[in-house]
Amino acid sequence: MLFINRAIASLKYHRRNSIITVAGLATFMIVVLALQMLRQIESAMASNFMTSIGIFPKLVQVQLKLTIQAMQTTHAAVLGQYGNYATYAYLGIFLFLIIVNSISLHHRQSELKAYSATGKSVSWISLQLFVEYFLLFLIAYVIVFALGMLLAFFGTGWLRQLNQTNFSNQLPDVLNTTKTTSFINSLFHEQFTYFNWKELLAGNTVTLNRIALFTTAVRQSFFSFLSIVILAIIGSSWVGVHVWRFRQTR
Amino acid sequence: MRKASTAPQWADALPTAGSYFVLTPTDSSPQRLYQQLWHSFYRWDDVGFIDPSDQSVIPFLSVADNILIDSPKNDIVRLRQFLFDNEYTELNTHDFLDKPASNLNETERFYVQLFRFLLLKRHYIITTNFLDHQGVTTFRIFFNLLENVLQATGSHLIMVTGDQEMIDGQPSDRILTADLFTDHD
Numbered sequence: 001m002l003f004i005n006r007a008i009a010s011l012k013y014h015r016r017n018s019i020i021t022v023a024g025l026a027t028f029m030i031v032v033l034a035l036q037m038l039r040q041i042e043s044a045m046a047s048n049f050m051t052s053i054g055i056f057p058k059l060v061q062v063q064l065k066l067t068i069q070a071m072q073t074t075h076a077a078v079l080g081q082y083g084n085y086a087t088y089a090y091l092g093i094f095l096f097l098i099i100v101n102s103i104s105l106h107h108r109q110s111e112l113k114a115y116s117a118t119g120k121s122v123s124w125i126s127l128q129l130f131v132e133y134f135l136l137f138l139i140a141y142v143i144v145f146a147l148g149m150l151l152a153f154f155g156t157g158w159l160r161q162l163n164q165t166n167f168s169n170q171l172p173d174v175l176n177t178t179k180t181t182s183f184i185n186s187l188f189h190e191q192f193t194y195f196n197w198k199e200l201l202a203g204n205t206v207t208l209n210r211i212a213l214f215t216t217a218v219r220q221s222f223f224s225f226l227s228i229v230i231l232a233i234i235g236s237s238w239v240g241v242h243v244w245r246f247r248q249t250r
Numbered sequence: 251m252r253k254a255s256t257a258p259q260w261a262d263a264l265p266t267a268g269s270y271f272v273l274t275p276t277d278s279s280p281q282r283l284y285q286q287l288w289h290s291f292y293r294w295d296d297v298g299f300i301d302p303s304d305q306s307v308i309p310f311l312s313v314a315d316n317i318l319i320d321s322p323k324n325d326i327v328r329l330r331q332f333l334f335d336n337e338y339t340e341l342n343t344h345d346f347l348d349k350p351a352s353n354l355n356e357t358e359r360f361y362v363q364l365f366r367f368l369l370l371k372r373h374y375i376i377t378t379n380f381l382d383h384q385g386v387t388t389f390r391i392f393f394n395l396l397e398n399v400l401q402a403t404g405s406h407l408i409m410v411t412g413d414q415e416m417i418d419g420q421p422s423d424r425i426l427t428a429d430l431f432t433d434h435d
Contacts, residue, residue: 009310
């Protein structure tokens with residue numbers, strides 16, 4: 001029998017564990033995917049803001065210096081925030097897999113005994129368990145792929161709004177001083193740009209390529225997910241089987 | 251797990267292949283002696299311990315796949331032929347190998363583990379009274395059948411028992427004392 005045959009039989013037998021694993025993995029992965037899309041939206045807006053500001057004459061740019069600085073700092077802060085959240089989500093996947101695998105190993109001691117009795121090494125057992133979780137990961141990834149596509153094509157408006165709310169929450173009050181406001185009002189009163197100030201701040205002038213949004217997010221995350229599954233499952237299986245053997249012989 | 255490669259000293263006391271019996275001392279029980287043996291010798295890679303109360307099976311595989319995980323096909327073919335030739339009443343031999351291992355009884359679990367160690371060519375197989383409730387007649391049929399297999403594979407089946415009746419008919423060189431194992435740890 002091959003690893004893969006055994007793995008498929010095992011997934012069918014341990015159905016509850018499989019469903020929990022797929023659901024948990026898919027949840028975490030869609031969160032990561034959404035965060036990556038938010039990051040892309042946010043960085044597109046940051047660069048768009050700077051190019052739009054570049055249209056203005058030098059004199060205006062000097063006048064708006066404080067505003068521009070505040071915008072740049074906030075863009076950087078928001079980008080960093082998304083990065084942190086993504087890291088937490090990756091860490092979440094890692095811990096989730098370790099916990100699920102440890103609990104399932106506890107329920108699968110008869111299998112461990114059979115593997116040990118036939119002289120299989122700990123590495124062999126870990127590999128067997130990894131093949132099982134790899135299949136689950138692929139199933140979860142197909143789900144995430146579909147959900148991510150839906151999110152990119154139908155949920156972009158919502159993501160933009162989310163990003164905008166988040167951004168304006170973090171933007172310091174420097175823009176609301178009366179001096180700046182009156183200057184900006186006079187600036188846009190003359191209407192020599194194709195956008196107004198509000199639109200510029202909201203990033204409404206940015207057009208997003210939804211296909212690029214989706215493919216970039218998928219491309220950037222797949223191997224991170226895979227390496228986390230490899231690390232978490234092989235690592236926790238290897239440690240878990242050793243601990244189990246140690247407790248057996250006490 | 252690092253396994254010791256050197257044979258324990260008692261292995262020299264069993265020159266010919268076949269089944270051996272260890273009568274439990276009166277101050278101990280077969281289960282306890284079996285556990286002691288397990289603790290002393292589980293690291294040795296030429297020994298197999300059969301404990302039918304132990305669920306040492308993978309429930310989602312068939313019995314045949316359980317006997318040797320990653321087994322070469324011809325081993326299972328040979329085993330199938332053997333079961334077919336020696337129709338042993340304990341096992342419904344025609345579907346025993348093909349049924350799922352998820353709900354085996356104690357006797358079936360014993361055979362899974364026994365066939366596993368025989369096919370793995372473990373030279374020493376240690377077990378305890380598994381056939382107690384089945385009476386001496388069943389036991390004799392089984393041991394006569396097994397003797398040939400053990401001779402062919404060069405294996406020693408060492409049975410820890412508290413049942414004097416079981417030992418009565420056996421030749422004296424097949425009866426071992428518990429001291430043999432406990433003296434040289």
